[in-house]
Amino acid sequence: MTKDLFEKRMEHLKKSYEQMPSHRSERDVIKKLKKQQRRPKFQFRPIAYVASILVVFFISGVLVASSGLFGSQQSANPTPPAEKGLVSQGADKNNTSAEQQQGELEKSNQDNPGNHGGNDSSGTSGKNSDEEGGSNSTREDPGSNSSNGKKADNKDSSDTGKKRSKSSKTHSPKAVIQKAMQALDTSVPKVSPTMVPVDEGKYLTALTQSSTDSYKVNLFQTSKPVPVNDSSLEHIGSNQKIGVFGASLYGSEAEAKKKVRFFKVKNGKLKLSSDITARVEGTAGHAHISWNEGRWLMEVNSPSNPSDVYKGYGSNKQVAKKMVAYLEEHYLPAPDRHGVIKVNLSKKSPEITIRWQEGKTIHYVKTQQSPIAGLKMVVEN
Template identity: 30%
Template sequence: MNAKFMITPVVFSMLLLASCGGSYSSNSSDSTNSYGSNNNSYGSTANDSNKNDMRSDSKPMILTQKDVLETVKSKINSDIVVMLPKDIPLSSDSHFLSAKTTDAPDAYQVIFYETKNPISVNSDDLKEASKATAIATVSGKSYMTEQEAADATGHMDNVNTGMNGVDLGSNITGYTDAGAGSTFLNWAEGRWSMSVRNTTSADQQDSIDLAKKVVAMLEKETLPAPHQVGGMKLEAMPNKADGNIISWQNDKTDYTVSNFKDPLDGVKITTSFTK
């Protein structure tokens, strides 16, 4: 009687251990199942979660210029066709591109910024001069008539006439003009009129040198084809961003690149529309 009483707990314990051991073995033996293993394609594992945590603590994703421009386009809601350049020159390869967008049914504007650290499009950080520097503005605007759009480009007729012709290279001649304390060196290329402004007290060779560089650049790069006209006005004086403007007509819509400090950068931005 006593012997049977002592054996029963031992047998019960062995059965219990065998049962627990069988359950543990079942869970650990299948390391290649479809739902919880490191090799599955259906859900996160502990390692996946750790990677996500590391990503959330890392620096903001660095976007290429193409990525930024695609983001800019996605932010614009306008009834007119949105056109953007494909290349914005920066002062350093280690700097980044960002932008601030505004739009309306008949217009849009994009101010491009150069930043030392990645800043997302339309971020409030772009308002801080210590973090972002405006480098160019690109805009589009529709008008009631084609003539209004043509007038908005600043295109000048009959610029290839006059006295004091200046050889700008590539069989192109520029002509000088003056008025109100300024001098102008004007020429035409196709449906585009070009003008370089300077002050009367400045060295006029600066205007000639800039014009020659523009002409040489346009031998290799192509401006957008206007329908019907385009106008380019550049400043020979350094850092006169507010006087630099390149604009062309597409029927009733006018597209503009403006507010760039370096005239050649503005030309490069404009030619990148055609790439």
């Protein structure tokens, strides 16, 4: 081998060695291998992007064409009469909905100029539909009149119900008693009934009288509401009178005590309940049943002749037992001194009278209703 050839090969070998990559450690080699194994980054592809945009425009055109067809069908098929009535009731909602649809159509026209002509037709159709709906709100058709008639009937019914409710509150027994008490001008302590029973469908009213040392409230029931102290009550029939309550002020407690006429019942043999017995006696053509409950004296008086007895309350024994049973669950007011309850079963003047003493004042309640109705007027709630 010649010297020149040897030098050329050595020079070539040297160059090849210099081109080989040099690595100082195993870490560099592993790092380079990992770098080579990494996936290439996403590359922007214009063709795919353009194709996607074309697909979007195509779908938008189809939707716009469909909406235009739907609007033309609406204009071709007018709303039936029953639906027109609903439109007139909700005109504001329909107008708002139509404006939203019009805005969407205009936005579609701007996004897709190629379908501008189709959008114009749909917009015109929608406008015609809106105008037809607007005319429905003012057009007099059977459906609209029926709807408006129903609304008017409902309003009239509602107003009537409110008036009845207001009237029932204004003329309720409680409201009438309050007005009657306010009309009294007296220095006597005022005590009103806890309730006044009134027949169904009737109204309570009152006629008051008062002075410095007494007051009196006459109670009536009428078929129509009548104001308290109305002039017509001065000539009202006695059959409409429910009863009366009031009070009187006397000069002393001793004088007031004489008006009550309380006494202690002894030697009672008629058993009215497990712990109450009554005394039965007859005097001057009348039978008397009497008993005590606390500071109260109870008396039931009836004629000895059965033909003179008022049958509406029941027999004297039945009335006495009903009163005892009712007072086992309800409480009479505790009088300052004493109180008396008398039931008269005479056919001429059936009545229950309740009196009780508070110092110099005697309070009283009288009613032609049943004895239980009279007790309801004074028992505590």
